Amino acid sequence: MSDYRVLPGPEHFLPPAAASMGISLPNPGEAHINGVITSEDKAYEEAARQFLMAKVPTIFPGPLVLWAWNEKAAKKATAVRHLFNTLKECVQPGQKPMLIPMPDYRPKYPKINPEVEINPNHPNLTIWHNKIDCCMFIGVHCHQANLSLKIIRGGTSCYTIAMCAQAGHEDAMLSFRDASVEKIMKLADTVKRLKGTVQPRLSAKNGASN
C-alpha cells in the first residue's frame, strides 16, 4: 500500500495525480478517505463532519445533475437541493453554505465569474474568491472532476469530497462511488444527525485563500 496520502494542500506547483502515487479506487460498497479505503458508513460520518466544520461548505453540481437529461438526473438534482437545504439548516451563525454550479467545461476567457460558477480549468478562482474550505463535487464527468480536484489540491487548502456516480476519485480527499439518490439523502441524514456535535472552525484563518 502506498504511503502517499491525499490531503488538503496547497501541495505543489504541479501536484501528482493520486493514482500515479499508488492510490487505488474503492471497490463497490467502499469509499476512501485521504486515499485509504474505508467503509461507506465511515465516509458518510467524515463527509458530514467536514461539511459542519467548514466556514464555507459548498456543493458544486456539474452538468450530469444540472440538466434533466433523464429521470434519474432530475431526481438526483432534487436530492442535491435537499442536501444543500439540510446544510443550511444545520450550520451555525457565521458559516455560509453555498451551491455553485459547474454548468459546463468550456475554457472561458479572460476568466469566469467566480460569484456564480466554477470551471474545471481554473477551479481555484472560485475557491479563492468565496473562501471555500470544504466542497463536494457531484454530477461532474470523471475526467473533469479529477482535473479540478487535483488543481484544487495543488493550490488551495480546501477539503474536497467527491460523490461520484462511477468508480470514485482518488484526487479527492474523500470519495464515494456509485452515487445515487439514496446515497445523497443518506449524507443529508448524517449531516442532520451530527448537527450541533461538530465545532465549526470559525476562528481559524481561512486556509483556502492560499
Add this chain to the structure above:
Amino acid sequence: MAEIKSVIGTQNKKGQTYTDPWKLLHEAPRTPSFFTGSEVIKEAIRRASCDVMIAYPITPQSEAAALIGELFAEGYVGDYFRGESEFAVMSQCAGASFGGARVFTTTAGPGTMRAMENFPMWAGARLPIQMIVTCRGINSPLSIQPDTLEIAYLLNTGMLVWHAETAQDFFDWILKGYIVSEEPDVHLPLALCCDGFFVTHTKDVVNLTPTDMCLPPYDPYRSPVPCMDMECPPVRMMRDPFVMKSNYISYATHASWQQEIWAAVERSRKHTIHWLNGLIDTENTDADIVIVASGTAVSQGREAIRMLEDEGVRCGLVKVKALRPWPEEEIREATKNAKHIFVPEFNVTGWLAKEIRASIPNPHRVHAGPHVCGGMTMPPEIIVSEIKTALGMKTFSLAGRGS
C-alpha cells in the same frame, strides 16, 4: 452499470445473446477450432458487439481487415468502410468513438507510424478504441516481415498496450480489452499487438466461445468526458482552447490533463490484473536464470528452456502480457532470485530489455538479447547459445558451416 445489466440476456439483431462478460469468457462452453490469427480476429469481433470498423490495407493485417468486412456483410458489425490512409482511418475512428460507438481497427508497421499523431489524441480524448497492431518492419529499406520496433513508439502515447503471444491470447484479449478499456475510470484506447505473420498467418487450435453469445454493447454515458459535446474539450480542441493561451492556468490545466491520462493507465492495472489473470505469467522463477519476453519471443524462450533442461540447465520464464500498464513490481518480484535475466526480442533496439533494466535492482543482470529483426526468425538454439555463452559453457556457432 444498471443500464448494462438490463441488456444481459436480451438478443441483438443477429440473434446473439448479450452475455455477462465474465460468464462469456470463463463459463461459456468452448469449441476447439483450427484458425489463422487473422481468422481469430474475425471470430472475436463477431462476438464483440462492435459498432464501427474502419480499414486500410497494409500487410500483415489486411486479411483481418478484409475478413471483418465479411462480418459487416453478415450484419455483425454496425458500419465498415475503408479510409483514405492510416492517418485518415485513425482520425475517423476518433470521430466514431466521440459519437459513442464501440470502434475497432487494425494496422501494422508503417501504418502505425503514419497514424501516430492520432494515438496521444485518442488517449487525451479518453476514447476506448481498440486497435490491433500486427507488428512488422517500419524502417527503410522496406520490409513487410515481423519486427516489433513499432511497439516502442506506442508505449508513451497514453494508450494501453498489450502484447499477445498466441492466437488464443488474441481471441480472449480482444474481448477482454473492450471490458478493461471501457471502464469509466480507465476509458483509454488499447493497442493489442502481436508479431505479424507468426500469429496472423499461422494456424493454431483456438478455443472459441459460442457464436450466439456476445459482449453487452458499449455505454457511452459512462464515459469520463461528455459524449458528442461540441462546445467542451476534448471535442472542442481548436476554438479558443486553453492550450493556446500563454499563462500559468492554461499550462497547469494541460499538465493536469496529461497527468489524468496516465492516472487512467494506472487505474487500468486493477482491471487488467482481474481480466488477464495478472500482468505477467511466470514459470520456475526460483531458478538462477530467467527469460523475460513478450509476444512470440515467449514461445521461443519456452522451447529454449526445454532444450536447456536436456542439458541440465534450469531456467525460469516470465511472459509479459501487458506493457502498459507496465508490470514493474511483478517483474521485480519474479526476477528477485535471478542471477542472469535474458530478454530475447524481435527488434533492433531492445526496448523491452531497457524497460526491465529500469525496473529492477542490479540491472547488470539483464542480458539484452538475443535480438533478431527485419523478419529474421529466432531459433530457440540462439537463445540457448546466448545463455550458455553467458554461463561460460561451450557452445557452437549458428551463423554458418565454417570453411
